Amino acid sequence: xxxxxxxxxxxxxxxxxxxxxxxxxxxxxxxxxxxxxxxxxxxxxxxxxxxxxxxxxxxxxxxxxxxxxxxxxxxxxxxxxxxxxxxxxxxxxxxxxxxxxxxxxxxxxxxxxxxxxxxxxxxxxxxxxxxxxxxxxxxxxxxxxxxxxxxxxxxxxxxxxxxxxxxxxxxxxxxxxxxxxxxxxxxxxxxxxxxxxxxxxxxxxxxxxxxxxxxxxxxxxxxxxxxxxxxxxxxxxxxxxxxxxxxxxxxxxxxxxxxxxxxxxxxxxxxxxxxxxxxxxxxxxxxxxxxxxxxxxxxxxxxxxxxxxxxxxxxxxxxxxxxxxxxxxxxxxxxxxxxxxxxxxxxxxxxxxxxxxxxxxxxxxxxxxxxxxxxxxxxxxxxxxxxxxxxxxxxxxxxxxxxxxxxxxxxxxxxxxxxxxxxxxxxxxxxxxxxxxxxxxxxxxxxxxxxxxxxxxxxxxxxxxxxxxxxxxxxxxxxxxxxxxxxxxxxxxxxxxxx
Amino acid sequence: xxxxxxxxxxxxxxxxxxxxxxxxxxxxxxxxxxxxxxxxxxxxxxxxxxxxxxxxxxxxxxxxxxxxxxxxxxxxxxxxxxxxxxxxxxxxxxxxxxxxxxxxxxxxxxxxxxxxxxxxxxxxxxxxxxxxxxxxxxxxxxxxxxxxxxxxxxxxxxxxxxxxxxxxxxxxxxxxxxxxxxxxxxxxxxxxxxxxxxxxxxxxxxxxxxxxxxxxxxxxxxxxxxxxxxxxxxxxxxxx
Numbered sequence: 142x143x144x145x146x147x148x149x150x151x152x153x154x155x156x157x158x159x160x161x162x163x164x165x166x167x168x169x170x171x172x173x174x175x176x177x178x179x180x181x182x183x184x185x186x187x188x189x190x191x192x193x194x195x196x197x198x199x200x201x202x203x204x205x206x207x208x209x210x211x212x213x214x215x216x217x218x219x220x221x222x223x224x225x226x227x228x229x230x231x232x233x234x235x236x237x238x239x240x241x242x243x244x245x246x247x248x249x250x251x252x253x254x255x256x257x258x259x260x261x262x263x264x265x266x267x268x269x270x271x272x273x274x275x276x277x278x279x280x281x282x283x284x285x286x287x288x289x290x291x292x293x294x295x296x297x298x299x300x301x302x303x304x305x306x307x308x309x310x311x312x313x314x315x316x317x318x319x320x321x322x323x324x325x326x327x328x329x330x331x332x333x334x335x336x337x338x339x340x341x342x343x344x345x346x347x348x349x350x351x352x353x354x355x356x357x358x359x360x361x362x363x364x365x366x367x368x369x370x371x372x373x374x375x376x377x378x379x380x381x382x383x384x385x386x387x388x389x390x391x392x393x394x395x396x397x398x399x400x401x402x403x404x405x406x407x408x409x410x411x412x413x414x415x416x417x418x419x420x421x422x423x424x425x426x427x428x429x430x431x432x433x434x435x436x437x438x439x440x441x442x443x444x445x446x447x448x449x450x451x452x453x454x455x456x457x458x459x460x461x462x463x464x465x466x467x468x469x470x471x472x473x474x475x476x477x478x479x480x481x482x483x484x485x486x487x488x489x490x491x492x493x494x495x496x497x498x499x500x501x502x503x504x505x506x507x508x509x510x511x512x513x514x515x516x517x518x519x520x521x522x523x524x525x526x527x528x529x530x531x532x533x534x535x536x537x538x539x540x541x542x543x544x545x546x547x548x549x550x551x552x553x554x555x556x557x558x559x560x561x562x563x564x565x566x567x568x569x570x571x572x573x574x575x576x577x578x579x580x581x582x583x584x585x586x587x588x589x590x591x592x593x594x595x596x597x598x599x600x601x602x603x604x605x606x607x608x609x610x611x612x613x614x615x616x617x618x619x620x621x622x623x624x625x626x627x628x629x630x631x632x633x634x635x636x637x638x639x640x
Numbered sequence: 641x642x643x644x645x646x647x648x649x650x651x652x653x654x655x656x657x658x659x660x661x662x663x664x665x666x667x668x669x670x671x672x673x674x675x676x677x678x679x680x681x682x683x684x685x686x687x688x689x690x691x692x693x694x695x696x697x698x699x700x701x702x703x704x705x706x707x708x709x710x711x712x713x714x715x716x717x718x719x720x721x722x723x724x725x726x727x728x729x730x731x732x733x734x735x736x737x738x739x740x741x742x743x744x745x746x747x748x749x750x751x752x753x754x755x756x757x758x759x760x761x762x763x764x765x766x767x768x769x770x771x772x773x774x775x776x777x778x779x780x781x782x783x784x785x786x787x788x789x790x791x792x793x794x795x796x797x798x799x800x801x802x803x804x805x806x807x808x809x810x811x812x813x814x815x816x817x818x819x820x821x822x823x824x825x826x827x828x829x830x831x832x833x834x835x836x837x838x839x840x841x842x843x844x845x846x847x848x849x850x851x852x853x854x855x856x857x858x859x860x861x862x863x864x865x866x867x868x869x870x871x872x873x874x875x876x877x878x879x880x
Binding site: 485491496499500502504 | 692694713714715716724726730731732735739742744746749750774790791794
């Protein structure tokens with residue numbers, strides 16, 4: 142606990158100076174960014190439109206937030222007070238500029254939050270430090286089962302709530318899209334999180350899988366269920382091909398070579414038009430069928446067979462369950478492998494390669510299996526991607542995809558399965574949610590499109606993460622073997638390469 | 641005595657242009673504790689690594705139990721019955737003590753795992769208490785115990801120890817060295833020990849070699865070397 146009796150300066154004064162400084166910095170930053178904006182006027186000339194109020198709001202908001210952070214020490218109270226202050230400032234501006242009544246109401250809500258925060262802080266600060274419960278019941282298992290049930294019920298709940306037309310967006314854009322990235326994240330997690338091999342070209346295996354299904358199905362008419370394992374095998378094969386030349390590389394050098402590999406695959410797909418049809422891509426890939434029964438309105442279609450009214454949502458729901466099962470398979474295999482010697486060898490390799498070698502671990506095989514298995518799951522996901530889009534082109538496999546998947550793994554806390562899933566939900570779901578935030582237009586004006594700011598927000602979130610959770614969302618590592626119950630070790634307790 | 645368990649014959653090793661070992665000849669007989677002492681940068685750790693095939697010996701031969709291991713892959717060398725507690729301990733920081741020991745038994749596929757686990761826990765009771773902690777949270781001495789225990793898990797016939805006293809408190813150093821002596825006396829384990837801490841190492845060793853700038857300059861019985869004035873001057877009195 143902080144000793145309150147040896148303070149050099151009173152808290153209020155320190156906080157004020159600090160907040161004033163933060164306000165000044167904000168003013169300096171916001172002046173060029175917010176205070177003026179160039180617009181085209183009637184004569185099509187650029188004119189400068191002053192927006193001083195925006196700059197002022199930013200300065201006041203930062204000043205208040207900083208002041209509160211200085212005055213309030215407990216993070217829970219801060220979490221209440223800072224949004225409260227921001228709401229109050231926003232309400233104040235609204236009251237002055239546009240709508241006095243609503244503005245005053247909003248400001249009151251903000252002030253109320255503030256009013257709660259101060260006594261809360263005082264109480265929490267003087268509360269005795271909580272003793273860690275050593276014999277807490279294992280809630281992890283229950284949580285996992287609940288989560289699984291929720292995942293399986295999700296499309297039906299959406300369907301019942303929003304109807305076939307309204308739920309399509311949620312099942313497809315949120316459910317399927319997020320699950321693809323969960324699966325890719327889990328696949329890459331084997332390579333990066335467990336084996337510690339920084340792979341920036343993971344999208345290459347995704348592409349191999351997608352093109353495998355696209356070409357095999359359109360050329361040879363093979364069904365999805367035959368192509369799926371083939372796509373996985375081909376991707377694993379390419380994983381080994383990549384693995385061989387990079388066996389001796391680590392860290393930055395490995396990252397550069399794998400990044401180049403990802404680009405090579407993409408550029409080959411663009412330029413080898415005889416094989417891959419170049420930029421035009423491969424279209425009319427056979428759609429997914431319900432184990433041979435097509436999702437069509439025909440008499441032999443899925444809807445007729447099961448006596449349902451035809452809607453395209455059936456296919457989407459099937460795709461949802463398909464990717465859910467594939468993702469769960471990835472997870473199950475990873476969890477199982479972690480308990481087997483090969484998974485332990487991956488983790489040991491991540492920790493210390495030299496020690497591994499001196500313990501008789503065949504580092505060549507260990508690295509290659511990690512590359513191959515990670516690539517295989519990437520290939521599965523790719524085949525799924527192709528059957529879902531029924532169109533593939535090199536455009537879908539750019540470097541930014543690799544970066545996104547890697548960001549998911551890093552954000553999730555390398556090696557943590559649940560962390561990766563949460564990070565995928567936050568990153569992919571987050572970008573999708575931005576498209577839904579229409580109410581922000583009422584605040585920032587009609588021309589405001591929140592989706593345009595997604596990279597900005599994404600970058601900001603990354604910076605914030607690296608400051609507060611530098612080892613990822615779930616940075617503790619659950620031991621693969623334990624006696625009565627798991628006791629995970631906080632990530633901050635151990636640093637790579639240090640004892 | 642028949643042929644030695646480990647014979648290092650005219651070994652030369654280099655990092656690129658920089659030659660680290662020149663014409664090193666060392667024998668380690670079964671059941672012995674042999675130590676190699678030398679100053680920083682003399683090439684002690686390089687020799688340890690060269691025995692394990694990385695960096696490879698540029699010239700000369702390394703023969704273990706009658707077979708030439710000079711060109712073998714590191715994991716095959718480990719499989720042939722040599723275990724190493726590497727310099728700086730190199731335990732797996734984010735894995736638990738138990739998992740570290742499992743990695744040690746990887747060579748023989750964990751066939752004698754439970755038996756060997758009991759054995760190393762009997763030698764280092766402290767590790768049993770710490771079984772579920774992750775390696776990185778152990779103290780330096782405990783980490784060294786873990787590194788040795790991990791090496792023992794593969795049931796080696798030859799144990800290579802690279803500076804086990806590095807950065808440890810005198811009391812812990814004594815404990816580690818007592819354990820090494822114990823292992824040698826009770827189980828007949830052959831130990832090849834590389835040390836900067838010349839006093840402890842020479843007291844413990846049956847025989848000793850001195851390495852200077854990649855060459856062996858002196859050899860003899862441990863206590864015999866300890867008594868020599870040039871050793872005392874170079875490694876004991878001035879080197880505090």
